[in-house]
Amino acid sequence: MRVGLLTREYPPDVYGGAGVHVEFLARELRTLTDLDVHCWGEGAAGGVVRHRSWSSLDGANDALRTFSVDLAMAAAVEGRELVHSHTWYANLAGHFGKLLYGIPHIMTAHSLEPLRPWKAEQLGGGYALSSWAERTAIEAADTVVAVSGAMREDILTCYPALDPAKVRVVHNGIDTALYQPDHGTDVLERLGIDTARPYVLFVGRITRQKGVPHLLRAVRDIDPAVQVVLCAGAPDTPEIDREFRDLFQELSGVRQGLYWIPQMLPRPDVVQLLTHAAVFVCPSVYEPLGIVNLEAMACGTAVVASRVGGIPEVVEDGVTGVLVPVEENFEAGLALALDSVLADPQGARRMGEAGRERAVREFGWDAVARRTVQLYEEVLKPG
Template sequence: MTPPAGTDAERLRIGLLTREYPPSVYGGAGVHVEFLARALRSLVDLRVHCWAEPDAKPPAEPDATPHTHAAALDHADLALRVLSTDLTMVDAVAGAQLVHSHTWYANLAGHVAKLLHGVPHVMTAHSLEPLRPWKAEELRGGYAVSRWIERTAVESADAVIAVSEGMRRDLVDCYPALADRPDRVHVVHNGIDTRLFRPVPETDALRRHGIDPERPTVLFVGRITRQKGVPHLLRAAKAFDPGVQLVLCAGAPDSKALDEEFRALAGELRRTREHVFWIPEMLPRAELVQFLSQASVFVCPSVYEPLGIVNLEAMACGTAVVASDVGGIPEVVEDGRTGLLVPCGEPAAFEAGLAEAVGSLIGDPGRAAEFGRAGRERAVARFGWDAIAARTVAVYHAALAVAGGAGGGPGTEADTGKGAAS
């Protein structure tokens, strides 16, 4: 069990280290941190340290501190700006009893804080750099730096949180040193706030973008990255029924080359069929919930996905999911119950499988609705943030025990490696 929260004076002092934090959230890791922090505040004395993104408003919460790199590095490589920003975080977390880092952008801050301040470091692995070789296209030489940072943090952390059982397996495969200490790896799934993400009847956001809420709609939401597999969806969409609308809420391309590839594929598709909508800007959450609620089918064509929060968001909004059968997705989407999983192998076969799965649900609205209801039930029952925050605090106490501190230890619920959705 997680030790009781106690009074403010007794609560663990936690430094949460992240690049993304509201209002600057662009991916699943940022969504995770946002909602985890909300749930943790009732359990620990939390201080969030995030990036100060250019032209963005500062975080609204008084316990969140934005950080930036040294001015001399304004035009330097991203990897150098990461190192500089992380060092400011290290200085700021003095006094914390434990630091918890998210993604390679903050992992080095966690590692150096462990060395400098003598406190345990817990890191959450949202994805793994060795399994994302396409990042070299974006980061160039910085990809070698990101891999070094992640390896150093993983192999030295007092506890590593994997967001799925699939991620746990990938961690041990990529970093064999973990095999000698399996007790350091804990599975705590991502969560979903089913009060925010819920089926809604409104359609005004769709109409503003010219989308007909009465037509069958296939929806994609995600960044334009190799990982998210959107080019596969664009090729698969050539086989969709002509009356189906394809809505692509897709932005933030990883590279100029990928942006050009996406635009070319989208343009080619638009020349062969109507009802293709591309929305590059990030939608406000209330509008996103409308899009998810009104979609006939949500598609996640990722070629690598440790868990896939966006699938949980679609399920919570009562929408059937078609997704690739990779990583942690099968731990979220139950094949034949909340959606359909498509094997991700040879590209042409994968794309044909996506088209077939989407077509089967568009052609059977009753089955799609049944999947949507079951998905909503699963999201509510298995992925609540309160339970996930409690399991995270259990990992903190286990890490303190590993590092020789007080509290927790082997035998806590988190040590079983079973996350909130197990």
């Protein structure tokens, strides 16, 4: 089975959950299919072909640059039996490949443009183009993969013209060999984190979606003896970057033990940070699933997360963590939930152990890949 996997992110350029998903899915698919990966960048090696936007569009709106990459990807997938695209950055390439070569297009929806109106702040008029690209591709795709049951509901709500039978749920996964407890302390010591004091950890991009400003306001009110570590970078816009910096500076004036790590850390460093955190926090206001919660659970750490999207399908409230409603008093709810976990280290340890067990039992990438290949076989041999 000759498959073309289409994505913006691919190692070493992975900055979000969709990139993590593609990285590990591709690793497993290589043992099950004849796989070519098409991603952003330059060069080709080892079944990975990288495409860059047209130089004539340097400085143009990101959506236009994306479309030029999509055209290059579509041209390059000739000879594939099936294309599988991830995120709006590659969906149009999959759609073009379907039309041009008469092959099936499967797309995985990691998020939905209609549910991310703040993207207009980032893309300007390009948000209308990204929304058009997603709608065009999703409504014509042979199969749409939702990464959670909640995501499936969102897809059918946003795109009512879509046949519900075409929307299938395949959860994200986690490599529990890479993400497992690391009880060393060298990374913490190098970063200057006090190993004798508990800390709350956030790992994610500085975006409206990830809810970082909510977190910065919430941690004002948690136990002042607790440290707060923010692995937060890649701001979507100058505006959200300034807001984050202002809130961080303000928070620095009222509490000690506040750490901001703006650079992307190597995975082993993140694993050690996750392992030693007293609690991991995910304050997202929109999250189809949230791989980072699985990463924390696999490292044996209790999670406090917002009750949105697919997060409740990962974090079991009261068992592997605490879920916080976002509808009202979200920031106060985050603070209360964090304090409740921090005040009960034994309970937090039990949550962490339960989270590790759940991650191993239910979210292995080998199972995700086998389910994905089953979908490939279904669209290649309908009926």
